[in-house]
Amino acid sequence: MLVVGASGCVGTAAVQIAVHAGARVTAVCGPRGVDLVRDLGAAEVVDRTAEDVTARRDRYDVVLDVAGASSYRRCRHLLTDDGVYLVTVPSPAILWRTLWTSRRTRGRRGVVAFTGLRSEAQKSEDLRTALRLGVEGALRPVVDTAYPLEEIAAAHRHVEHGHKAGTVVVTFA
Ligand SMILES: NC(=O)c1ccc[n+]([C@@H]2O[C@H](COP(=O)([O-])OP(=O)(O)OC[C@H]3O[C@@H](n4cnc5c(N)ncnc54)[C@H](OP(=O)(O)O)[C@@H]3O)[C@@H](O)[C@H]2O)c1
Secondary structure (H helix, E strand, C coil): CEEECCCEHHHHHHHHHHHHCCCCCEEEECHHHHHHHHHCCCCEEEECCCCCHHHCCCCEEEEEECCCCCCHHHHHHHEEEEEEEEECCCCHHHHHHHHHHCCCCCCCCCCCCCHHHCCHHHHHHHHHHHHHHHHHCCCCCCEEEEEEHHHHHHHHHHHHCCCCCEEEEEECC
16 A cells, blocks of 8 residues: 555554555655654655655555645556555546546446545444554554644644644643
8 A cells, every 4th residue: 555645644544554454555755754654564665755656666556645746647557457546635637537437337436435424323433443443552643743722723823734743632721
């Protein structure tokens, strides 16, 4: 599995869950995140400022672009025949492809699968799974910075710059 944007909130969780599920993970992040992501279990870490991973000839069963830094067109050659390309923020091109391929029975098909569209029962099960992985030590929360509620504006500014390691937490007194 290839994870692009591996040092952020979604990326650090994705790397750990994939490793726990038995995947061999190649993680892409900026230079500051390399040690963190390796520590989370990635088998290989690529510094995005030193290498453009889309220029590789390797193939992956899953490409997850958390950063929205790639595109399906640029990653297609990285996928195995049954490979899956995942993005957290669908671009107009992805949404168009989803519509265009929705009735396809062969080849790669676009699917929209927002967490918010899952049933309450499914989301409860997801949370129970996350809790179990946390208790077992397989899923470690990575906290960049904790802000008290009074500093919520600063917390938002921190998140919006797009380069945090893990997540930002807001605490209540
Ligand atoms: N967090 C959530 O619960 C959630 C839920 C649904 C959707 N989303 C969406 O998912 C996306 C990621 O969320 P996040 O909370 O994980 O963000 P984040 O914590 O800010 O992480 C962003 C990651 O992208 C990397 N990055 C930034 N520019 C890049 C580039 N040009 N190439 C490769 N990597 C790059 C950053 O690494 P460097 O610091 O090394 O640059 C960082 O690891 C956002 O668009 C968000 O709206 C988030």
